[in-house]
Structures are given as C-alpha cells and as structure tokens.
Amino acid sequence: MTLEQEINQSNTYYLSHDVAVIHKKPTPIQIVNVDYPKRSAAVIKEAYFKQASTTDYNGVYRGFYIDFDVKETQNKTAFPLHNFHQHQIDHMRQCIAHGGICFALIKFVFLDQIYLLKASDLFSYWDAMENDDGRKSIPLADVQKLGTEIKYKIQPLIPYLSAVDQLINEIS
Amino acid sequence: MTLEQEINQSNTYYLSHDVAVIHKKPTPIQIVNVDYPKRSAAVIKEAYFKQASTTDYNGVYRGFYIDFDVKETQNKTAFPLHNFHQHQIDHMRQCIAHGGICFALIKFVFLDQIYLLKASDLFSYWDAMENDDGRKSIPLADVQKLGTEIKYKIQPLIPYLSAVDQLINEIS
Ligand SMILES: [Mg+2]
Numbered sequence: 286m287t288l289e290q291e292i293n294q295s296n297t298y299y300l301s302h303d304v305a306v307i308h309k310k311p312t313p314i315q316i317v318n319v320d321y322p323k324r325s326a327a328v329i330k331e332a333y334f335k336q337a338s339t340t341d342y343n344g345v346y347r348g349f350y351i352d353f354d355v356k357e358t359q360n361k362t363a364f365p366l367h368n369f370h371q372h373q374i375d376h377m378r379q380c381i382a383h384g385g386i387c388f389a390l391i392k393f394v395f396l397d398q399i400y401l402l403k404a405s406d407l408f409s410y411w412d413a414m415e416n417d418d419g420r421k422s423i424p425l426a427d428v429q430k431l432g433t434e435i436k437y438k439i440q441p442l443i444p445y446l447s448a449v450d451q452l453i454n455e456i457s
Numbered sequence: 458m459t460l461e462q463e464i465n466q467s468n469t470y471y472l473s474h475d476v477a478v479i480h481k482k483p484t485p486i487q488i489v490n491v492d493y494p495k496r497s498a499a500v501i502k503e504a505y506f507k508q509a510s511t512t513d514y515n516g517v518y519r520g521f522y523i524d525f526d527v528k529e530t531q532n533k534t535a536f537p538l539h540n541f542h543q544h545q546i547d548h549m550r551q552c553i554a555h556g557g558i559c560f561a562l563i564k565f566v567f568l569d570q571i572y573l574l575k576a577s578d579l580f581s582y583w584d585a586m587e588n589d590d591g592r593k594s595i596p597l598a599d600v601q602k603l604g605t606e607i608k609y610k611i612q613p614l615i616p617y618l619s620a621v622d623q624l625i626n627e628i629s
Pocket residue numbers: 341354355356
C-alpha cells in the first residue's frame with residue numbers, strides 16, 4: 286500500500302469511529318471532451334491531470350480545521366523539498382493564518398518510518414532554501430528531532446491524530 | 458454565471474483579502490484508461506463522473522471548519538429536498554458533531570434571491586420527509602423565515618461570510 290492508501294484507510298477508521306471527518310480531495314482534472322450517449326452514463330473522452338492548488342487532505346477534528354499533505358521519499362538521508370510545490374506551502378500558510386492546523390506526513394520508505402512534521406518547521410527549511418540558497422532537503426536527523434514519529438498500529442493503521450493532539454495542546 | 462461560479466469568485470476575493478481559505482473540491486472522477494504519450498502530458502481517454510461523497514465546499518474561517526453546499530432551484534414556491542443526497546446530509550451531521558459549521562446556500566433563480574440555511578434547519582425538514590412521510594420540499598416562506606438572505610454586493614459578489622458570522626455568534 287502507498288502511504289496515501291494507508292492514510293485513507295486510517296481516515297475511514299476515524300470516520301466510522303466518530304473521531305474525525307477527514308477526506309482526501311479528489312484529483313483535479315481538466316475535462317476537454319465528454320460524450321453523452323443515450324441511455325447510459327456520460328463518458329469523459331479527453332481530460333488532463335491538473336496540478337492541485339492546495340494540499341491533499343482536509344477536514345475537522347476536535348473543532349479544528351485540519352489540513353495536510355502526505356509525502357513518501359525513497360531518499361535514505363533527507364527529505365527533498367521539491368516534493369512540495371510553492372502553492373502548497375502558500376496554502377498551508379493561509380490556513381494557519383485563519384486558525385487551521387497544518388502539517389506534512391512524511392514517510393521514509395527505506396526506513397519504513399513515518400513522521401508528522403508541523404508546517405512551521407517545514408516553512409523554516411523552505412524559507413532557508415528560498416532566501417539563502419540553503420539546502421534543498423531536510424536532513425533525516427532534523428525530521429527525527431523536530432517531527433513526531435507515528436508507529437503503525439492495527440486500528441487505525443496510522444494513528445496520526447495522536448500526534449495532532451500534541452499540536453493542539455501546544456496552541457491551546 | 459451559475460451560483461457556483463459566483464461563490465468561487467467570492468471565495469477568490471475572500472482568499473486574496475485574507476478573510477478566509479475556502480475552496481471548491483474538485484469533481485470526483487473514476488479514471489478507467491490513461492494514455493502516456495512520449496514527450497507529452499498523460500491523456501485520460503476514458504473516465505466517468507462519480508457521485509461526490511461529501512459537500513462541494515470546505516475551508517477555514519475565523520478558526521472554524523466551514524463546510525457547505527450550493528444549490529440552485531428553478532422552483533418558485535419551495536426548495537425541493539431531492540437536491541440533496543443522503544450522504545451529503547450524513548457528511549454535514551458528522552462535521553457538526555466535530556465542531557464544524559455547516560449550511561446550504563440556496564438560490565431561488567426565478568426570484569434572484571439567495572439564502573443561507575443552516576444545516577440544523579435543513580436536517581429538520583430532511584428528517585420529517587424521511588420519518589413521517591412529510592413533504593419533499595421546504596416552502597419558500599420557511600426558507601425566508603429560517604434562513605438569512607444574502608444580497609449581491611460588488612466585493613465580494615456574494616458576501617455569505619457575514620451570514621456565517623451570525624452562526625458563529627450563536628454558538629460562541
Ligand atoms: Mg501528496
């Protein structure tokens with residue numbers, strides 16, 4: 286399973302156990318040509334993938350607006366920042382400005398380790414890269430120090446909302 | 458312009474003026490067949506529209522999770538409840554249970570009038586229809602009494618967040 290599939294499964298658990306309402310946004314598609322056959326469903330005949338203008342997931346948990354993205358890296362020593370796009374960073378900054386809780390779930394596939402990295406930490410490295418011609422990745426050791434590791438469980442598979450509880454405690 | 462287009466334009470205004478971050482979710486699509494031509498973008502060759510499992514819009518405003526749907530009716534005397542699907546009603550109930558603010562923006566096209574109807578009022582009519590074999594629509598007079606009319610302005614075109622302020626005041 287990809288990390289996204291694992292998160293989707295965890296969100297289904299959270300929803301059915303009345304813990305939180307968090308969904309993956311559909312993939313944005315530019316539709317060019319649609320066929321409307323008689324007596325059957327419309328068929329999209331030509332369409333293209335559009336770049337998402339926001340993050341992949343949002344929803345509500347404990348009264349808070351939650352917004353995050355899920356990223357996997359094959360890199361063994363660092364998380365490459367090019368996994369994010371400028372507009373995703375901008376979107377998270379906007380959400381935080383209005384009281385939302387934003388973060389990234391990062392999986393180091395080779396290590397089979399998942400970390401929740403809060404958006405403010407991500408922004409520090411992003412800004413350093415942009416402003417000072419700094420490094421284009423976050424060292425694994427920094428992700429491990431700043432982030433919260435999320436260990437696989439049975440139910441939910443990825444209990445990431447426990448790490449979100451910590452973020453909520455920090456701001457409450 | 459459709460009401461959706463007008464709301465999208467209003468959301469763009471709200472975003473650019475740092476008032477709220479509210480986006481329309483992309484239309485969910487079931488992709489069946491994709492072509493990956495060399496040296497050009499992937500082309501979706503066969504896909505189908507899926508029924509949305511949630512509402513059309515969500516985001517964050519004044520620290521609150523906001524979730525709503527936009528509906529237009531040509532009906533002159535009532536809002537037909539079949540404009541909603543059961544899973545949209547369920548989704549709004551779930552969001553409210555976790556502290557979200559949910560509502561419908563309903564436009565009576567013939568009257569050129571838009572109302573914000575809070576989800577709890579919508580639920581009353583929905584439940585009456587389901588449980589008591591009650592009427593399958595909300596009379597216009599009831600929408601006018603229970604809802605808040607939103608008059609067109611220049612910027613934003615549909616200042617619906619003023620009506621949301623009232624909902625926030627009620628629960629704060
Ligand atoms: Mg992603």
